[in-house]
Amino acid sequence: MGHRLRHPVKGRFREPRLALLPVPFALIALVTTVDVLAPPGVHLGPFLVAAPALTASFSGPRMTGFVGAVAVLAQAVVAVVRTNLTDLNHTIQIVALVLISVFVTLFAHLREVHERQLTQLRSVAQAAQQVVLRPLRERMGPLRLASVYLAAEAEAQIGGDLYAATRTPDSTRLIIGDVRGKGLEAVGEAALVLGAFRAAAHQEADLPGLVAHLEAAVVADPDDPYEANGEVAPYDGGDASDWHREQFTTAAVLDVPDRDMTLRLVSCGHPPPLLLRGGRVLPLEVDHPAPPLGLTEFADGGFAAQSFPFERGDVVLLYTDGVIEARNAAGDFYPLAERAADWPGDGPEALLRHLCADLLAHSPGGHLGDDAAMVAIERIG
Incomplete structure (x- = not known):
């Protein structure tokens, strides 16, 4: 039998992420369509921030930034169709959407860096363990x-x-x-x-x-610096029963x-x-x-x-x-x-x-x- 087994699901961990990619684009299309057709007093543009935020939870910074740009473009289209780009309400929504998209893109970058570091650390540990555990x-x-x-x-x-x-x-x-x-x-x-x-x-x-x-x-x-010198580790004053x-x-x-x-x-x-x-x-x-x-x-x-x-x-x-x-x-x-x-x-x-x-x-x-x-x-x- 093989010396070491890995979970089969590990090789497919990216598949669920790829399956989620259409979701933010569908959300942008839905919000944009409803916002264009809504009465003048109803504004659904703020819901567009959900698209890049959702993308940042499962994808990298490039895709997150791209989805944010699409959301900003959709908000601009809504502004042109309903009033114009200089309308104060739509201008504030566009600026807020740009800022939030930049923030979540930075978050996706930091998360990706952290995941890469964890993967490297685990690879080192696995390599060390493979040397230790001979077949x-x-x-x-x-x-x-x-x-x-x-x-x-x-x-x-x-x-x-x-x-x-x-x-x-x-x-x-x-x-x-x-x-x-x-x-x-x-x-x-x-x-x-x-x-x-x-x-x-x-x-x-x-x-x-x-x-x-x-x-x-x-x-x-x-x-152990104490054991190597034949010494006893110092007692820290805690419960003696825990001193070992x-x-x-x-x-x-x-x-x-x-x-x-x-x-x-x-x-x-x-x-x-x-x-x-x-x-x-x-x-x-x-x-x-x-x-x-x-x-x-x-x-x-x-x-x-x-x-x-x-x-x-x-x-x-x-x-x-x-x-x-x-x-x-x-x-x-x-x-x-x-x-x-x-x-x-x-x-x-x-x-x-x-x-x-x-x-x-x-x-x-x-x-x-x-x-x-x-x-x-x-x-x-």
Whole structure:
């Protein structure tokens, strides 16, 4: 399955704007006709300002200025037909229409500049995230893998969803996580976690040791001026319960042995993976979950791995909270476990295709409010 999916509606966001272009011209024609035919005491010219104002809400400065010029020309025609251009009432209407058209054209220019800046920023963030999120191999040992990344709307900031998989001599190790926050800062934090995972997955003998390495990498962030010098950030006098590191990452880290029909899981504040077996969906909830990475001050002890059966033909679904927190028009969350149970069973790629289509159908207009990622793992050997 493709590594990254975008909403199909994004490529067509200009089509509704093009469909609206006849509206201001129709409005100008209607107001002009009625104003010419109206009794002498009735003046509808002020309504012409609605044409350039409406255009500025969906089009650029050139079209807005053009519509404003057409509206001014229409007002001049009305003045000539009804009285003359030097009539005080029509002169004031024309001057006011020119000023308002200039104002809304400037507004359309500023809005277009802002949209261009947002598009450039998001392109940079997406490029950075594409470097961070490498495509997963379809086969790793006795496993078949599929992954998908669903981007939120263009107006939303890109998130810090992450996933990766790597091989050891006798197992496959995987991670899925979600960095608190948005934008390039979240992407940078995701890169830090993934870099630490790829470096330590081959070195740490056990899963708790690997997660402890990730925790140490997150806490010892060299970009933090206090942590880099081995200092403690100053207390600002606020509530002591709120005095902690603001950046953290929820994560689920798995180790799947090649010869043992089990998987080992350490959960750090992340939604539980789902095990699909024989039409049933079972959440893999650990007995002793750890806090998210970066919040060691709240940990009661070390990291503990818990084992779950993972037999041939089973599929494990990993996901971020952007999936289960997607709402429909009624405000209901997406029922992931229930929809996964409807999957007929034909490999991890088919599962993700099924869930992606269903998730976008669940969200109003197929628009997600937050980025979402899913990884499906099937044991075939």
